[in-house]
Amino acid sequence: MAPSLVHLPNGQILTVTPVFAGFSFKANELNLHNSAFPPGWTIIIESHEDEDDEVAVDGQDSYDQPKKSPARRYRNPTLHGDNMFISSISIPSSTDFKPATSPTRQIAMMVWATLWWYFHQPRPNLHIRGTNPNMPEEGKPKGEWRINIKREGIFKGRHLLPKLERMGIIMSEESCVGESIDDRTGEGWDRMFASQRAFWLLDPRIFLFTLSPNTHSPFPGASPYTSRPTSPNREGFAPSRPDSHAEAGQGLWTPQAQSPGPFASGSHLPTYYPPPPTLFTFTNNIRHPLRQKPPAQGETFYTRFIPSVGQYLSFRVASLSHKSPTHRGPVSDSVPSFLPPNSGVTHGSLPSIANMTINPCDTDLLHTWMNDPRVNAMWGEGGPRAKQEAFLRSALNSKHSFPVIGCWDGKPFGYFELYWVKEDHLGRQLSSHDFGNWDRGIHALVGEQEFRGPHRVRVWLSALVHFCWLADPRTERVMLEPRVDNLKFVQYMVDVGFYKEREIAFPHKQAALMKIRREGWEAPVL
Numbered sequence: 001m002a003p004s005l006v007h008l009p010n011g012q013i014l015t016v017t018p019v020f021a022g023f024s025f026k027a028n029e030l031n032l033h034n035s036a037f038p039p040g041w042t043i044i045i046e047s048h049e050d051e052d053d054e055v056a057v058d059g060q061d062s063y064d065q066p067k068k069s070p071a072r073r074y075r076n077p078t079l080h081g082d083n084m085f086i087s088s089i090s091i092p093s094s095t096d097f098k099p100a101t102s103p104t105r106q107i108a109m110m111v112w113a114t115l116w117w118y119f120h121q122p123r124p125n126l127h128i129r130g131t132n133p134n135m136p137e138e139g140k141p142k143g144e145w146r147i148n149i150k151r152e153g154i155f156k157g158r159h160l161l162p163k164l165e166r167m168g169i170i171m172s173e174e175s176c177v178g179e180s181i182d183d184r185t186g187e188g189w190d191r192m193f194a195s196q197r198a199f200w201l202l203d204p205r206i207f208l209f210t211l212s213p214n215t216h217s218p219f220p221g222a223s224p225y226t227s228r229p230t231s232p233n234r235e236g237f238a239p240s241r242p243d244s245h246a247e248a249g250q251g252l253w254t255p256q257a258q259s260p261g262p263f264a265s266g267s268h269l270p271t272y273y274p275p276p277p278t279l280f281t282f283t284n285n286i287r288h289p290l291r292q293k294p295p296a297q298g299e300t301f302y303t304r305f306i307p308s309v310g311q312y313l314s315f316r317v318a319s320l321s322h323k324s325p326t327h328r329g330p331v332s333d334s335v336p337s338f339l340p341p342n343s344g345v346t347h348g349s350l351p352s353i354a355n356m357t358i359n360p361c362d363t364d365l366l367h368t369w370m371n372d373p374r375v376n377a378m379w380g381e382g383g384p385r386a387k388q389e390a391f392l393r394s395a396l397n398s399k400h401s402f403p404v405i406g407c408w409d410g411k412p413f414g415y416f417e418l419y420w421v422k423e424d425h426l427g428r429q430l431s432s433h434d435f436g437n438w439d440r441g442i443h444a445l446v447g448e449q450e451f452r453g454p455h456r457v458r459v460w461l462s463a464l465v466h467f468c469w470l471a472d473p474r475t476e477r478v479m480l481e482p483r484v485d486n487l488k489f490v491q492y493m494v495d496v497g498f499y500k501e502r503e504i505a506f507p508h509k510q511a512a513l514m515k516i517r518r519e520g521w522e523a524p525v526l
Helices: 049-053 103-118 160-167 362-370 373-379 385-396 454-471 487-495
Strands: 004-007 013-019 022-026 040-047 082-090 146-149 192-195 280-283 286-289 300-306 311-317 401-408 411-420 440-446 477-480 499-505 510-517
Touching (some): 004 103, 013 103, 040 103, 082 103, 103 160, 311 454, 362 373, 362 385, 362 411, 373 440, 385 401, 454 477, 454 487, 487 510
Parallel strands (some): 082 146, 440 477
Antiparallel strands (some): 004 013, 013 022, 040 082, 146 192, 280 286, 300 311, 401 411, 411 440, 477 510, 499 510
């Protein structure tokens, strides 16, 4: 098995290489000295083939009496027969980066990155074997894709697995206190697992962070930031900072950027914040939760590398600026992720889509897209540029929705709106039991011909649903209401898990009410 690259959503790239009984994960961006043991970690992973045959019996937990077979070397994922633990860790040199403030947080990030790699592997057959052999494959019950976490290696620590379980990254079906009063026995912590469905509902911002560079490192040119603003470096003066992200490593988000990404942190800490407590207010005589403000104009709020396309998909808030917002996130170019220290060459000075400002502003994009006969037939917003500018101003001033520009490798391809159903015109067409306080809806159009096609639609549509789940864990449904004659788009939605509940008669269209539930969602399209 050849080495592979893992593109994390914050733009960092890991090299995964097969080793004896497992894989090594190397963070090459932290290996400033070309060490024989670059920073990273090693996992041991093995498979028990027969564990795929377990079938839950009514009233009995599926893991009560697991079947065992001789362990074999991991080749491809199994339904729930794979077992993994981290065997060793190699930390970066303390001369270059300060040690992580929380070792547990650092290990949690390694576990998360490992699961990110694992759940990007080819999905195993979800149909459970061991049932009626004469039953057609489609009729067999489906299981849930899991990987077991063994209490070995660094996971033998008394408190580590409990902390990881509290973070939600691993879980157990044994939801009891247990009888043992000696926590050194590990009772209740030997059957932990990670679920594919649960993993994709975890916000990456909970786990991803960068190490803080050491101010006195002899290799300042290769650190993400050479010096904090107004603080001296080794020569005794503060270096100049270009306006772009030239000093940042490939794909790293700069805290000082005009449009920071979701992982930008000047303190090098995780950037996740939980939703605020619920307070209610009234809009147009509708009682609804007080909504949190959306991200700022031009700010990127979601990004993910799509292996099947080979590009980064990102979403940012639309902007009224007369200039196109500079894309400061990762792109899938061929620029090396590591440049020699003090070489005088920075990623920002190399040509790439990320530092080219050839895109029109968002108002001009909308003017072009809305006047496309195909788009105008569905949206009806064609006309002079002033009309699209007024349309965008109205969208930015809405209290229950916000306008979004989708990008492939930083190049805009479509316009979207994310809205809260309860305050939207859709909510007025539904009864109260048809939606919850936190359910969201999506409006969508693809304006660029080169980015059309069924696979890309499934990717960005599932990504928008993914964002809705991550943005608020109280969101249980996502809805769309396309025109009933837009049969292709309706089928694309069905392909990613939506179902048609019924039709709704709006004043301007007959719409198909399409829904997807959190409970029935498994993963975004990769």
